[in-house]
Amino acid sequence: MGNTLVFGASGQLGQCLAHVATERGVPGLVMLAEEEANILNPDGLRAAFAHYQPQYCINCAAYTAVDKAEDELELARRVNRDGVGNLARLCAEFGTTLLHVSTDFVFAGTGNQPLQETDEAAPISAYGLTKLEGEQVIAAHTTQYFILRTSWLYSEFAGNFVKTMLRLGREREELRVIWDQLGTPTYAIDLAGCLLHIIETGNTHYGLYHYSNEGVTSWYDFAVDIFALGGLNTRVIPIRTDEYPTKATRPTYSVLDKTKAKTQLGVAIPHWRTSLQECLRRLA
Ligand SMILES: NC(=O)C1=CN([C@@H]2O[C@H](COP(=O)(O)OP(=O)(O)OC[C@H]3O[C@@H](n4cnc5c(N)ncnc54)[C@H](OP(=O)(O)O)[C@@H]3O)[C@@H](O)[C@H]2O)C=CC1
Numbered sequence: 001m002g003n004t005l006v007f008g009a010s011g012q013l014g015q016c017l018a019h020v021a022t023e024r025g026v027p028g029l030v031m032l033a034e035e036e037a038n039i040l041n042p043d044g045l046r047a048a049f050a051h052y053q054p055q056y057c058i059n060c061a062a063y064t065a066v067d068k069a070e071d072e073l074e075l076a077r078r079v080n081r082d083g084v085g086n087l088a089r090l091c092a093e094f095g096t097t098l099l100h101v102s103t104d105f106v107f108a109g110t111g112n113q114p115l116q117e118t119d120e121a122a123p124i125s126a127y128g129l130t131k132l133e134g135e136q137v138i139a140a141h142t143t144q145y146f147i148l149r150t151s152w153l154y155s156e157f158a159g160n161f162v163k164t165m166l167r168l169g170r171e172r173e174e175l176r177v178i179w180d181q182l183g184t185p186t187y188a189i190d191l192a193g194c195l196l197h198i199i200e201t202g203n204t205h206y207g208l209y210h211y212s213n214e215g216v217t218s219w220y221d222f223a224v225d226i227f228a229l230g231g232l233n234t235r236v237i238p239i240r241t242d243e244y245p246t247k248a249t250r251p252t253y254s255v256l257d258k259t260k261a262k263t264q265l266g267v268a269i270p271h272w273r274t275s276l277q278e279c280l281r282r283l284a
Pocket residue numbers: 007008009010011012013014033034037038039040059060061062063064079083101102103104131150151152153154158159
């Protein structure tokens with residue numbers, strides 16, 4: 001197996017990839033954090049591609065501050081569209097397969113049926129828009145790519161909803177959490193496993209895929225289970241979206257249909273609660 005360049009290595013998914021690759025003994029991963037390889041610096045990227053001649057490139061680098069993006073659209077766009085474009089062009093030039101991660105926030109989320117890859121993307125936030133633009137710039141420059149749209153990522157690494165709930169739950173007796181946004185949490189360790197599975201199996205069914213854990217829940221129900229499984233007595237009060245004002249609007253329904261990933265990539269996907277249990281076990 002050749003080299004795999006991983007960009008955004010110090011973020012949540014980057015750390016999960018390093019962890020799973022070590023656990024499974026996957027060789028050839030070159031982990032590059034922002035300080036070593038900024039995806040906005042084409043010359044630096046070219047030097048890395050020329051040096052490592054990668055067979056695969058996994059992009060974990062992104063602008064992910066959903067609310068802040070509403071005030072920083074151009075900065076988010078530079079990273080999520082232009083930076084991704086830099087990687088896509090180099091992948092095409094060097095014959096490298098690009099594995100990229102996108103989001104459920106590319107959807108408006110006004111429906112009530114699991115979303116397929118062929119459903120119309122119509123982002124309602126600046127973050128979602130720039131992530132969709134990133135998908136489009138990849139498709140414009142190369143055919144040798146896998147884009148995995150995922151949702152509600154969490155893990156024992158970096159900042160995420162599970163760790164925020166555990167921290168707030170220890171500080172407060174009661175928390176108010178939105179119950180009218182439905183989706184599926186995704187353990188970033190499972191997503192990292194799926195990305196490495198594509199590489200290990202040499203899959204060439206290129207294209208766009210949806211990948212989250214199995215099942216459906218609300219942020220409220222997710223929080224209730226985080227506390228129940230995490231052994232905390234914090235009371236969780238269900239609230240409506242309009243009772244928790246945020247700068248960015250989030251999709252009301254963003255459950256992803258994983259049929260294509262299961263058939264074309266041959267991955268087994270755990271239920272979100274099973275994976276949450278595993279994450280909490282590791283955190284403890
Ligand atoms: N987190 C979530 O809930 C979800 C995430 N996703 C997608 O999954 C992917 C991974 O997300 P996640 O790991 O959680 O995100 P993180 O924010 O944890 O990681 C992103 C990483 O990218 C780095 N980065 C930012 N700008 C650049 C740059 N110009 N060059 C190189 N690196 C850069 C960040 O560095 P620094 O922190 O120093 O800025 C950070 O280390 C992203 O594409 C995201 O859009 C999809 C659905 C849900």
